[in-house]
Amino acid sequence: MPKLKSNQVLVTVGTACSVSAVGSTETYQALVAGSEEFLPLAAFDAGLVTIPADAESAAQGMRWASGEQAGEPVSLDELERLHGDALRANIGIRRLPRVVELAPRVATDIAAPLPHDLESGGLRRLAGLRYEDIRASKLRDMHGLFQDDPLLSPSLQAQLFAYGALGALAGLPRPLSELVPDPFGFRIASATAFGGMDALAQWLRPDAPLPPGGIPKDTFAVRLAHSLGSHGPALVSTMLAPSYSISRVLKNPELRESLRSDNVGFMRVPQTPMTAVGACASSLIALADIAPQLLFDYPGFQKPQMALLTAADAALQPSYGILEAFGGGALMTSEKLAAKNAAHADGSQRSVHDSLAPFDIDADGTVVGHGGSGLLVTTLDFALRNRLDITSIIVGWGQSAEAGGKAHFAGVGFGGENALVQALDMAFQGHGYGVHDFQYLAAHATGTRTNSKTDLGTAWAGLSGAAQRQGVAGALPKLFVGTPKAVGDGHTMGETGLKALSQALQFVLGRSAPGVPTLRRLDPDLAEVAAHFHLQAEPSSGNADGGALCATQGFGGYNGAVALRSATPEAFARYECDPDVLAAYLDAWPAIRKEREQRERTARRSPKLALAMAETHRWTGLE
Numbered sequence: 001m002p003k004l005k006s007n008q009v010l011v012t013v014g015t016a017c018s019v020s021a022v023g024s025t026e027t028y029q030a031l032v033a034g035s036e037e038f039l040p041l042a043a044f045d046a047g048l049v050t051i052p053a054d055a056e057s058a059a060q061g062m063r064w065a066s067g068e069q070a071g072e073p074v075s076l077d078e079l080e081r082l083h084g085d086a087l088r089a090n091i092g093i094r095r096l097p098r099v100v101e102l103a104p105r106v107a108t109d110i111a112a113p114l115p116h117d118l119e120s121g122g123l124r125r126l127a128g129l130r131y132e133d134i135r136a137s138k139l140r141d142m143h144g145l146f147q148d149d150p151l152l153s154p155s156l157q158a159q160l161f162a163y164g165a166l167g168a169l170a171g172l173p174r175p176l177s178e179l180v181p182d183p184f185g186f187r188i189a190s191a192t193a194f195g196g197m198d199a200l201a202q203w204l205r206p207d208a209p210l211p212p213g214g215i216p217k218d219t220f221a222v223r224l225a226h227s228l229g230s231h232g233p234a235l236v237s238t239m240l241a242p243s244y245s246i247s248r249v250l251k252n253p254e255l256r257e258s259l260r261s262d263n264v265g266f267m268r269v270p271q272t273p274m275t276a277v278g279a280c281a282s283s284l285i286a287l288a289d290i291a292p293q294l295l296f297d298y299p300g301f302q303k304p305q306m307a308l309l310t311a312a313d314a315a316l317q318p319s320y321g322i323l324e325a326f327g328g329g330a331l332m333t334s335e336k337l338a339a340k341n342a343a344h345a346d347g348s349q350r351s352v353h354d355s356l357a358p359f360d361i362d363a364d365g366t367v368v369g370h371g372g373s374g375l376l377v378t379t380l381d382f383a384l385r386n387r388l389d390i391t392s393i394i395v396g397w398g399q400s401a402e403a404g405g406k407a408h409f410a411g412v413g414f415g416g417e418n419a420l421v422q423a424l425d426m427a428f429q430g431h432g433y434g435v436h437d438f439q440y441l442a443a444h445a446t447g448t449r450t451n452s453k454t455d456l457g458t459a460w461a462g463l464s465g466a467a468q469r470q471g472v473a474g475a476l477p478k479l480f481v482g483t484p485k486a487v488g489d490g491h492t493m494g495e496t497g498l499k500a501l502s503q504a505l506q507f508v509l510g511r512s513a514p515g516v517p518t519l520r521r522l523d524p525d526l527a528e529v530a531a532h533f534h535l536q537a538e539p540s541s542g543n544a545d546g547g548a549l550c551a552t553q554g555f556g557g558y559n560g561a562v563a564l565r566s567a568t569p570e571a572f573a574r575y576e577c578d579p580d581v582l583a584a585y586l587d588a589w590p591a592i593r594k595e596r597e598q599r600e601r602t603a604r605r606s607p608k609l610a611l612a613m614a615e616t617h618r619w620t621g622l623e
Contacts, residue, residue, distance in 0.1 A: 004430055006381035006577040008295055010394040011567065013306075013376040013383060014171015014596055015509075016502030017164050017604065019123065020371035020489040021092050021112035025167070026058070026604050032487060032503075032539050033512040036076065042087045043079055044605060046116035047125060053602040091115045092353050092488025093367050095334065096320070103320045108333040110352055111323065112369030112490025113316055119156060119370070127163045128608025129154065138615045141245040142238065145222075152222050154235060155196030160312035160372025160495075161232025165190075166239070166610040168308060168374035169617045170603035171389060171596055176240065176617035179386055180305050183241060183619045184266055187304040188273040189290035189377075190233035191282035191311040193494030193554075198317035199226035232312055233273035239614040241269050242621030258621060268619060271304060280444070281399070281552040282494030283311035284419075284501070284560025287377070288399045294379060305382055312372035313493035322368055332356060332365035332447065340364065354518040356485055358445035359452045359535055361521045366446040369490025373498040375505075380575060384585045389596035392508045393571055395431040395547075396563035398422025416454075416559035420462030420551050421469070423563040427547075428470050432574055433565055435467045436477050438547035440507040440540060441533065442500035445483035445516070446491050449523055451553065456481075456529045459551055462561070463532075479549070480534045482507075482514040497552040497560055508566040510544030544568070 015025070022028045023045040030038040040058040043049045052061040062074045092112060099109045113119055124130045131153075134143045147153055154162070165188065169176060180186045225231050242259060249255050259267045276286035290307050297303070315322045323331060332355045340362050341349045350357070356367045383390050400418035427433040444455050463476055484499045485491055492499060507513035519537045522530055543566065550562045565571060569586055585592075603609060 003574065003576040006384060006575050007379050009380040009575050010291055010294060010377055011380050011383050011390045012392045012394065012505060013378060013388045013390065014168065014600060015391060015505060016373050016375040016498065017167030017170065018371065018373040018499055018502060019114065019118070019160065019163050020484075020492060020499065021115060021369045022488045023091060023115050024126070024604060026601070028487070029506070029512070030058075032514050039079060039084060039087060040076065041605070042091060042115070043083060045118070045126065046087060046090075047122060048083060049074060049079070050607070051605045053606055058605065093356055093369075093490050095352055099320055103324065106320050106323045107326060107328040108323055108331045110332050110334060110337070110355060110367055111316055111320070112367050112488065114370050123156070123159045123163060126607070126609065127159060128611030129159060129162060133608060133611055137611055139239060139243060139611070139618075141243045141248070145235065145238070155199035155226045155231065156314040156317055156370070157192065157194070157196045157198075157229075157312050158226065158232035158235050160314060160370065161190065161310055162236055162239070162610045164312060164372035165233070165236045165308055165310035165374035166613040167604060168310070168376050169613045170600045171376060172617065173387065173592070173595065173599070176306075177619045182261055182263055182266070183268050183270045184261065184263070184302060185305040186240075186308070187271040187290065187293070188233050188237055188308045188310060189276070189286045190230070190273055191276045191278070191286040191494050191498065192229045192232070193277065193279050193282055193313050194315050195229040196227045196231055197314060199223060229277065230273065230275045233275055233310065236308070236310070237270050237273050240618045242619050244621050277494070278558035278560065279554030279556050280491070280493055280496055281554035281558040281560040283309070283373075283496070283498035284397070284550060284552050284562055285399050285558065286311065287562060288397045288560060290377070291394070291397050294377065306376065306378040308374060309377055309498065310372070310374040311495040311498040313495045314370045315368055315493050316370060326368070330365055330448065332367050336364045348520065353488060354486075356447040356490060357518040357520070358443070358447050358455070358483060358486060359481070359516055359523055359526060359530065360519050361523045363447055363449045363452055363523060366448055367490040369492045371489060371492030371495040371499055373495055373502060375498065375502060380572070380577070384577060384581050387585060387588060387592055389592050390567040392505050392564045393431070393567050394562065395433055395565050396423035396426030397561065398426070399560045402557045402559060416458045416553055417462035417465060419559040419561035420459065420549065421465045423549070423561040424462065424466035425469065427563045427565070428466070431565070433547060433563075434470050435463055435472055437565065438549050438563065439477065439480060439543055440504060440513060440546065440548040441479040441481050442504040442548060442550045443481050443483050444496070444500075444552045445485050447485065449525065452523055452526060453529070454553060456526060456533060458553065459549070460529055460532050462551070476532065478532060478534045480540050481516060482540060483516055484514055486516050486518040487514050497550060500552070501550045501562055504548035504550050504562075504564050507540060507542045507548045508544070508546055508564050510542040510566070512539045513542055515539050545570075
């Protein structure tokens with residue numbers, strides 16, 4: 001098998017930046033690992049404490065963020081005593097207070113919205129996207145996009161996109177504008193299942209209350225833009241593009257001349273964001289669509305040098321209407337939970353926090369959640385030459401539709417294994433990795449018994465089919481199964497595949513990756529197919545020389561799959577690389593990784609993450 005060239009191999013740079021019902025990236029990883037940093041990081045998300053950038057642990061050096069004690073030190077014991085119960089109660093899957101009053105026809109009061117105050121202004125605080133933040137920043141010319149008026153402020157979905165996407169840039173050692181001097185070499189690949197639902201409701205409802213100051217200016221243009229599913233990715237692209245106020249350019253047209261590129265005929269602007277909509281498989285489909293563009297050579301084609309894969313959904317907005325649409329049959333409800341607990345003769349009660357229980361006999365419904373993530377993707381050649389920390393090798397990807405199951409259009413038909421077979425074919429034929437080189441499956445795991453069957457059944461069909469194509473006989477490896485949903489994220493719709501991919505990435509880095517923490521009693525209907533997998537509640541310690549698979553099933557018959565392998569010197573030897581560039585990279589790699597880890601940790605524990613990243617990495621215009 002001829003070696004792939006380094007510019008034909010895709011890699012991830014850094015780790016994913018996310019925010020979900022559990023909290024921000026660092027908080028989620030601390031929960032998975034069972035670290036003492038969990039509570040301090042949750043308090044940081046909630047705006048209760050600040051954490052020094054140079055602290056070795058989030059539990060060291062905490063100070064109160066506001067109030068009469070602002071700036072004073074706080075101990076872990078004190079934080080636990082004053083806020084421990086409240087912080088834990090406001091995280092993950094939980095009951096929604098007053099939901100029936102807000103939505104009388106709602107099917108359940110159980111969901112996974114963002115924690116603390118993140119849905120009511122806290123995320124803008126955490127990201128640095130408040131009006132006053134932008135007005136005082138290098139992005140002040142675009143302050144109009146961040147107004148405080150609820151009719152004109154970015155939708156929650158757009159905020160999720162900005163936080164996850166821009167937060168991923170913390171993995172870069174130098175400004176993006178230096179790594180990719182021509183903005184046209186950069187592209188955002190985004191995914192979502194829904195539009196900006198909260199904004200959509202505001203401009204469509206004729207009975208929507210007017211803001212205190214009256215009807216805002218430019219009502220149609222701004223409110224319409226905010227309601228589009230593509231608005232969040234476009235906002236990220238705009239924040240990174242050279243900053244030019246339209247009013248300034250109208251008064252001074254020659255300003256446009258400074259946008260001309262050294263690449264004659266082109267302007268200094270990023271490529272248009274790509275938005276994939278494929279229900280719950282959206283983010284893996286987006287990766288499958290952008291991957292060939294990063295590798296494709298054709299006369300005149302300007303391929304991206306780097307892509308920012310991002311996804312976000314805020315499906316509970318507005319007023320929990322999606323809970324009525326799903327109905328009580330597909331969702332976990334308080335009534336179902338009470339019935340399950342009453343039936344457990346051994347007294348093992350489930351709390352609402354662990355009510356989403358995929359692969360368990362208690363699996364009786366999914367829980368809708370909110371989430372946003374971002375992850376950088378480029379070629380091995382680009383990463384080596386620019387000394388970027390390569391955190392995994394993307395050895396395969398695939399997507400497919402399916403047959404059957406269309407009576408209810410719920411994406412549980414047949415043929416979805418084609419996506420996984422395609423990913424495993426790429427891994428084998430292009431990279432030399434067979435089915436035995438993968439140990440972890442980041443499962444879709446929505447929490448229904450039907451999905452539990454199709455989830456494992458489709459994965460096993462894909463593995464079996466790939467094994468036959470590879471001429472593999474005998475028993476196949478039992479993959480360890482994990483899912484972010486059971487940790488407390490709930491089902492984040494179009495974002496769910498990217499969050500799962502971020503946890504598969506943790507596995508191949510040799511770090512703690514989720515198991516199925518809500519698993520207690522295996523569903524007996526899964527006995528035959530479950531025998532081919534390793535299902536347990538405890539997290540996996542990861543494998544720094546391993547492989548992980550990600551597979552998603554989307555409502556309506558959308559399916560996506562991705563295969564990752566650990567980035568190691570031995571893995572790089574499989575490819576045709578410039579020997580001098582590779583040798584220099586390997587010598588510097590320990591320092592590159594250490595610096596990247598510190599950079600991400602510092603950025604993601606610092607205030608105004610998205611704004612700080614935009615200011616650092618944007619392409620400048622005439623300042």
